[in-house]
Amino acid sequence: MENPFVDLTVVPMYGKFASRLVWKVQAGYEKGKFIIFRSPDGLNNWQDLGSISGIMGSFVDENLIPRGRMDEAFYKVVLQYNGKRFDSDVVSTFGKIKRSEFGVARVIMEHEWVSLKLFTPVKFFKLRTDGAPCPRCTEPDTDMKVGLSLCPVCYGTGYDGAYYPAVDTFMHIGVISPKVQEDSREGTGSADPVTIQARTAAYPMMEKGDMIVNPMADRRYLVETINYGWLNGKIPVYAESQMTLLARNNIRYTYPLK
Numbered sequence: 001m002e003n004p005f006v007d008l009t010v011v012p013m014y015g016k017f018a019s020r021l022v023w024k025v026q027a028g029y030e031k032g033k034f035i036i037f038r039s040p041d042g043l044n045n046w047q048d049l050g051s052i053s054g055i056m057g058s059f060v061d062e063n064l065i066p067r068g069r070m071d072e073a074f075y076k077v078v079l080q081y082n083g084k085r086f087d088s089d090v091v092s093t094f095g096k097i098k099r100s101e102f103g104v105a106r107v108i109m110e111h112e113w114v115s116l117k118l119f120t121p122v123k124f125f126k127l128r129t130d131g132a133p134c135p136r137c138t139e140p141d142t143d144m145k146v147g148l149s150l151c152p153v154c155y156g157t158g159y160d161g162a163y164y165p166a167v168d169t170f171m172h173i174g175v176i177s178p179k180v181q182e183d184s185r186e187g188t189g190s191a192d193p194v195t196i197q198a199r200t201a202a203y204p205m206m207e208k209g210d211m212i213v214n215p216m217a218d219r220r221y222l223v224e225t226i227n228y229g230w231l232n233g234k235i236p237v238y239a240e241s242q243m244t245l246l247a248r249n250n251i252r253y254t255y256p257l258k
């Protein structure tokens with residue numbers, strides 16, 4: 001019997017610790033029930049992630065990066081239609097990357113991870129780009145305002161909670177330099193901003209405005225710029241970032257760590 005699956009792809013959503021599966025089936029079959037499975041090796045331990053009925057043809061796996069780094073995951077979709085069962089092909093998170101390239105990248109990332117673990121344990125808070133709207137701001141404020149005018153509920157993101165749940169990871173602080181800047185960014189006049197250069201794992205990928213917290217010392221950093229080290233120009237294997245150490249009176253210190 002012909003398999004109605006035309007296509008199945010996985011797109012890692014690095015920023016959101018998730019991956020999106022998108023599939024296409026032949027006309028008519030969209031009305032079936034689609035069950036999504038994940039396996040660590042593409043062969044065994046298929047875990048049922050949930051099912052979807054309807055014509056959407058996509059599913060988001062929210063647990064792509066459970067421990068601060070990304071491991072390869074394999075997916076398949078099973079279609080139940082008119083009492084019949086159809087299995088899609090098996091696809092991997094790194095489907096578009098050659099296995100050998102991923103193998104090398106994995107070795108480098110593993111090495112990075114092992115050396116980073118010798119340094120500072122941190123919590124990585126990623127700014128929300130979706131979610132429930134901020135109850136305080138009437139309309140989303142996408143302007144990254146920093147200072148006393150920052151909304152204490154959404155921190156300028158427009159989304160309730162401001163950050164996604166934190167990911168535990170590590171960072172290695174390299175250079176620390178006081179900011180040569182007359183006006184403090186905090187706008188309080190009492191701040192003493194310090195810029196650090198830090199090395200972190202490539203995943204989850206950071207963006208400007210994300211927050212890194214050293215929970216032991218409760219030091220909170222705002223990510224300013226990020227440079228990735230790339231393998232073959234395709235796979236990021238580590239990140240070097242510039243971050244500002246936030247002054248103690250910054251509103252972000254009120255953000256709960258748990």
Ligand SMILES: [Zn+2]
Binds near residue numbers: 135136152153156158
């Ligand atoms: Zn707000």
